[in-house]
Amino acid sequence: MKRLRVLFRGVGGQGTLLASRLLGEAAMEQDIPVRMSEVHGMAQRGGVVESAVLLGGLESPLVAEGQADVLVSFEPLETLRALPKCSRRTTIVTNTRPILPYTVKSGQAAYPDVEACLDFLRRNYRACHAYDAEAEAEAIGSPKVVNVLLLGTLLGTGLVPLEPGHLRETIRALVKPRFVELNLAALDRGLALADGREAPA
Amino acid sequence: MHFLLGKPPGDRLLLMGNEAICRGALEAGVAVASAYPGTPSSEISNNLFALSQEAGNRLYFEFSVNEKVAMEVAAAAGAAGLRSLTCMKHVGLNVASDVLLTLAYVGTEGGMVIVTADDPAMHSSQNEQDNRLYARFANLPMLEPTTPQEAKDMTAAAFEISEALKLPVILRTTTRTSHMRGPVTLGPIPAEKRTRGAFQADYMRWIPVPLTAKIRHGILLEQIEKGRDLAEASPFNRIEGTGPLGILASGAAACYVADAIRELGAEDEVTFLRLGFTFPPARNLFRRLLAGTERVLVVEELEPFQEEALRLVAQEAGLATPILGKGTGHFTRLNEYSPAEVTRVIAELLGRDPAPPEQPDFSELPELPLRPPSLCPGCPHHATFTAARTALEELGLAERTIYPADIGCYTLAVLPPIQMSDYLLCMGSSIGTSAGFSVATDQNVVAFIGDSTFFHAGIPSLINAVHNRHRFCLVILDNSTTAMTGHQPHPGATLTPPGYDRAVVPIERVVRACGVDMVKRIDPYRTEEAVAAFKEAFTSGALSVVIAEAPCLLYKKKLAGRAKA
Numbered sequence: 132m133k134r135l136r137v138l139f140r141g142v143g144g145q146g147t148l149l150a151s152r153l154l155g156e157a158a159m160e161q162d163i164p165v166r167m168s169e170v171h172g173m174a175q176r177g178g179v180v181e182s183a184v185l186l187g188g189l190e191s192p193l194v195a196e197g198q199a200d201v202l203v204s205f206e207p208l209e210t211l212r213a214l215p216k217c218s219r220r221t222t223i224v225t226n227t228r229p230i231l232p233y234t235v236k237s238g239q240a241a242y243p244d245v246e247a248c249l250d251f252l253r254r255n256y257r258a259c260h261a262y263d264a265e266a267e268a269e270a271i272g273s274p275k276v277v278n279v280l281l282l283g284t285l286l287g288t289g290l291v292p293l294e295p296g297h298l299r300e301t302i303r304a305l306v307k308p309r310f311v312e313l314n315l316a317a318l319d320r321g322l323a324l325a326d327g328r329e330a331p332a
Numbered sequence: 333m334h335f336l337l338g339k340p341p342g343d344r345l346l347l348m349g350n351e352a353i354c355r356g357a358l359e360a361g362v363a364v365a366s367a368y369p370g371t372p373s374s375e376i377s378n379n380l381f382a383l384s385q386e387a388g389n390r391l392y393f394e395f396s397v398n399e400k401v402a403m404e405v406a407a408a409a410g411a412a413g414l415r416s417l418t419c420m421k422h423v424g425l426n427v428a429s430d431v432l433l434t435l436a437y438v439g440t441e442g443g444m445v446i447v448t449a450d451d452p453a454m455h456s457s458q459n460e461q462d463n464r465l466y467a468r469f470a471n472l473p474m475l476e477p478t479t480p481q482e483a484k485d486m487t488a489a490a491f492e493i494s495e496a497l498k499l500p501v502i503l504r505t506t507t508r509t510s511h512m513r514g515p516v517t518l519g520p521i522p523a524e525k526r527t528r529g530a531f532q533a534d535y536m537r538w539i540p541v542p543l544t545a546k547i548r549h550g551i552l553l554e555q556i557e558k559g560r561d562l563a564e565a566s567p568f569n570r571i572e573g574t575g576p577l578g579i580l581a582s583g584a585a586a587c588y589v590a591d592a593i594r595e596l597g598a599e600d601e602v603t604f605l606r607l608g609f610t611f612p613p614a615r616n617l618f619r620r621l622l623a624g625t626e627r628v629l630v631v632e633e634l635e636p637f638q639e640e641a642l643r644l645v646a647q648e649a650g651l652a653t654p655i656l657g658k659g660t661g662h663f664t665r666l667n668e669y670s671p672a673e674v675t676r677v678i679a680e681l682l683g684r685d686p687a688p689p690e691q692p693d694f695s696e697l698p699e700l701p702l703r704p705p706s707l708c709p710g711c712p713h714h715a716t717f718t719a720a721r722t723a724l725e726e727l728g729l730a731e732r733t734i735y736p737a738d739i740g741c742y743t744l745a746v747l748p749p750i751q752m753s754d755y756l757l758c759m760g761s762s763i764g765t766s767a768g769f770s771v772a773t774d775q776n777v778v779a780f781i782g783d784s785t786f787f788h789a790g791i792p793s794l795i796n797a798v799h800n801r802h803r804f805c806l807v808i809l810d811n812s813t814t815a816m817t818g819h820q821p822h823p824g825a826t827l828t829p830p831g832y833d834r835a836v837v838p839i840e841r842v843v844r845a846c847g848v849d850m851v852k853r854i855d856p857y858r859t860e861e862a863v864a865a866f867k868e869a870f871t872s873g874a875l876s877v878v879i880a881e882a883p884c885l886l887y888k889k890k891l892a893g894r895a896k897a
């Protein structure tokens with residue numbers, strides 16, 4: 132397959148690591164060469180969390196400036212912060228629901244206007260799949276499935292050569308039994324929320 | 333069953349570098365392991381602990397009180413002929429360095445592996461020291477994996493090398509290799525292993541007094557030369573491709589180089605020496621690289637460790653091949669590297685000019701608000717800091733108070749809204765530096781230290797403060813776990829994993845035994861009582877200790893969830 136760099140961004144506690152892990156495991160099951168990186172430790176305490184999944188035979192576990200083929204972001208401000216790692220040919224999958232950082236809550240800084248930002252993303256990038264993942268997750272029955280919703284949408288873009296069936300098996304194998312059905316529902320909903328499939332980059 | 337044992341040999345698991353190290357240790361038949369947790373090494377200790385809880389693994393593991401003790405436990409197991417491992421973060425090796433430099437003299441009988449996990453770019457650390465220098469300092473062999481597969485294979489190999497040389501072997505990772513995930517093909521775990529050793533007393537070997545240590549130093553230098561032969565022949569050092577540009581790289585940087593060569597289609601232009609057995613330097617391989625190329629680029633994060641070793645070989649061999657790297661300004665000694673930066677430097681040397689990625693004009697975007705990490709919602713440290721601050725303000729002391737800080741979640745108190753961290757060096761430094769501030773200034777001194785950190789490095793400095801009549805208030809933030817690194821137990825912790833049956837050493841008894849008379853225990857959520865206790869401590873005119881007791885809510889919830897499931 133073509134080499135593909137998928138960058139995940141979110142806020143500590145949103146489940147970005149599990150999302151990237153599921154993608155990586157499913158890729159390995161399908162014999163796609165995979166390498167990943169995660170950040171643990173202090174950053175997870177409410178700070179920005181980044182992980183990366185590199186498919187198709189890349190050795191580096193990192194996505195550098197301008198290198199992301201796909202950005203999957205769990206929070207709109209963090210989508211913007213990740214843009215230096217993207218280029219015009221990047222496809223963006225993003226949650227539109229803000230998580231206000233302390234700097235905003237305390238009045239030291241202003242949160243960017245989300246609609247204006249989405250407009251910027253739609254005008255300047257290859258594609259932008261954006262929705263309120265928290266509202267969708269609540270509709271499914273748990274705010275915790277934001278991560279698998281967005282993962283479903285990543286698959287829905289058609290850019291990752293993964294069978295949804297493989298991902299379903301991975302979810303069954305890795306997620307706690309009582310949360311499996313919720314996560315499978317989130318995967319399906321996420322797939323449907325992709326704003327149309329794209330030809331492989 | 334632990335996930336590292338979930339598949340048969342030959343199958344693959346998608347493992348983090350740290351997890352792969354644990355699997356490698358199991359495949360090598362490790363019998364005793366010890367650690368003090370620290371990012372990015374913590375997952376090694378967590379998994380070894382979990383594995384030791386399963387009887388079938390016949391593995392003894394302990395969370396030791398600090399890295400020095402952890403290394404001593406593993407060293408003695410090695411002296412008794414068992415295979416042992418200890419792991420720590422880079423600055424943890426500073427704490428254990430007193431052991432390390434003499435352990436190199438006495439050596440080991442059973443294979444002994446010392447894992448140091450470095451943190452270039454300081455994702456979770458106070459400095460980015462390069463622990464490869466410890467290998468050179470102590471004269472111990474060192475391996476550095478670049479992938480999870482190598483992390484497993486090198487760990488297993490390190491035990492063999494250790495036994496062949498009778499020296500401990502350093503396995504050095506960085507954050508990127510510790511937290512990199514990739515497929516790992518499993519090897520077999522031996523059905524039989526030694527779990528009981530026997531120590532053979534021999535003072536000429538094990539007691540480094542001047543007479544014997546002089547001899548042992550000579551033996552160490554002989555053994556490390558034999559290590560050089562192993563490095564020359566090691567499959568972890570290999571040359572890929574042939575071309576006029578030589579590149580030498582190790583660690584995560586080797587991955588970036590490999591991708592860059594492929595991306596630039598430069599397989600026929602580059603001779604790439606990938607180093608995995610990184611100390612002592614494989615001189616013959618270095619010489620081959622220098623002799624067969626027109627110039628050599630060294631790509632390594634942090635210090636010019638291999639670059640200087642290569643320059644030495646060039647001088648010895650009389651080769652004038654230009655050596656490029658940090659000395660020539662091609663790379664920096666700061667931070668971790670980015671794959672894009674490594675590609676750019678190699679492209680430039682090859683005379684390529686790859687088009688930069690097309691970026692839109694970001695000027696229409698607003699300035700982005702920062703999202704610094706913060707104490708978790710509901711963290712009891714909030715309440716403690718608030719109560720201490722209220723007491724200081726009501727006493728009119730807030731303006732002239734210095735807050736020596738320590739290592740843990742509560743270091744985040746440096747950030748708004750708390751801003752009660754003023755000076756920090758290392759584990760335990762809050763107490764020793766409070767002593768210094770109290771003799772050097774007329775300011776009020778209030779220090780904060782966590783429970784695990786207090787046990788790790790706080791006790792001798794507290795005794796020092798009592799003995800030398802230093803005057804300050806020490807606040808011990810007792811949340812009953814080592815929270816920052818992922819909730820490991822410590823000697824005073826009562827919030828422990830299911831089945832954890834080690835003895836509890838109450839902090840208050842330790843503090844009183846150190847000789848402190850003014851000791852207050854508070855529940856930080858009982859605000860009025862807490863503020864009153866702080867006021868009493870702050871105005872006592874003597875050394876005082878306030879122990880703020882409230883469990884880490886995150887961990888308490890996690891343990892409760894585990895009990896239900």
